[in-house]
Amino acid sequence: MAQGETPAWNAMSNGVPKDFSRRRFLEVIGATGVAALTGIPIVERIWAASEIEAVQRDAQGLAHQWVMVFDLRRCDGCRDCIKGCQEQHHLPKTDEWIKVYELVDAQGLHFAMPVLCMQCETAPCVRVCPVRATYHRDDGVIVVDQDVCIGCRMCMAACPYDVRVFNWDKAAAIDERFHADTPEFTVPQQQGTVSKCTMCVHLLEEGSLPSCLTSCSMEAIFVGDLVEDVMTNGRENFVLSQYLRANDAWRFRAELGTKPRVYYVSGHGQDLDY
Ligand code: SF4
Ligand code: SF4
Numbered sequence: 458m459a460q461g462e463t464p465a466w467n468a469m470s471n472g473v474p475k476d477f478s479r480r481r482f483l484e485v486i487g488a489t490g491v492a493a494l495t496g497i498p499i500v501e502r503i504w505a506a507s508e509i510e511a512v513q514r515d516a517q518g519l520a521h522q523w524v525m526v527f528d529l530r531r532c533d534g535c536r537d538c539i540k541g542c543q544e545q546h547h548l549p550k551t552d553e554w555i556k557v558y559e560l561v562d563a564q565g566l567h568f569a570m571p572v573l574c575m576q577c578e579t580a581p582c583v584r585v586c587p588v589r590a591t592y593h594r595d596d597g598v599i600v601v602d603q604d605v606c607i608g609c610r611m612c613m614a615a616c617p618y619d620v621r622v623f624n625w626d627k628a629a630a631i632d633e634r635f636h637a638d639t640p641e642f643t644v645p646q647q648q649g650t651v652s653k654c655t656m657c658v659h660l661l662e663e664g665s666l667p668s669c670l671t672s673c674s675m676e677a678i679f680v681g682d683l684v685e686d687v688m689t690n691g692r693e694n695f696v697l698s699q700y701l702r703a704n705d706a707w708r709f710r711a712e713l714g715t716k717p718r719v720y721y722v723s724g725h726g727q728d729l730d731y
Pocket of ligand 1: 672676
């Protein structure tokens with residue numbers, strides 16, 4: 458998609474094709490989103506959302522700055538997001554670019570938390586790669602060029618989220634029709650290189666939604682754009698900054714200074730203390 462072009466986010470599956478242009482988005486928000494938001498208490502303590510405004514200022518002039526939002530209140534830990542990701546990228550069942558952890562909060566309540574590449578704005582993996590095989594795209598997504606990767610695994614050691622996967626084995630035979638060989642969409646994975654979630658940016662570029670998102674029957678996963686200030690799960694659409702502010706969104710291990718581009722809304726009201 459050309460820089461400056463309005464994204465047409467067409468829901469890829471589940472029978473809800475939608476034009477997610479900003480105008481359409483605001484129409485939808487006007488009809489349903491505000492009603493949904495007014496039921497949610499506004500919490501003042503929102504450093505995640507206040508930082509978003511700074512990022513949005515920096516993003517001026519860029520076409521998109523992609524983020525993801527996981528609403529843990531909806532996640533039931535079914536792991537369908539993992540399966541959708543593996544199918545999209547033809548990964549073996551042992552390789553998980555998105556993991557779903559079962560956690561227990563301070564009150565003893567169980568909840569599920571999907572974790573994937575945080576697309577860190579200050580990314581340790583990018584900093585340590587000796588051959589610059591892993592890098593930031595203009596839209597904030599970090600990719601790995603497997604033709605450049607030498608498999609040293611420095612990036613895996615540097616990543617504080619343990620979300621990179623080393624391709625130990627030769628990939629199983631995949632029909633040539635499904636082969637793709639760009640840093641954004643690598644099929645099959647090259648033996649001796651490192652892989653990770655790319656936010657399905659190859660799909661975002663064509664106006665479709667990431668595979669984990671379209672696989673989630675609980676509609677817990679959203680993709681958003683800091684520039685447009687919109688987010689969608691393919692059925693519901695919200696103003697990104699409002700949603701994060703209204704729901705007291707937080708970022709995983711943000712105290713490390715990695716500036717993750719993945720946001721979480723706490724599950725079931727518990728006080729999460731990491
Ligand atoms: S598919 Fe949705 S509900 Fe299932 S584990 Fe993933 S995020 Fe949670
Ligand atoms: S989560 Fe790990 S792999 Fe992803 S950008 Fe951050 S440091 Fe790199």
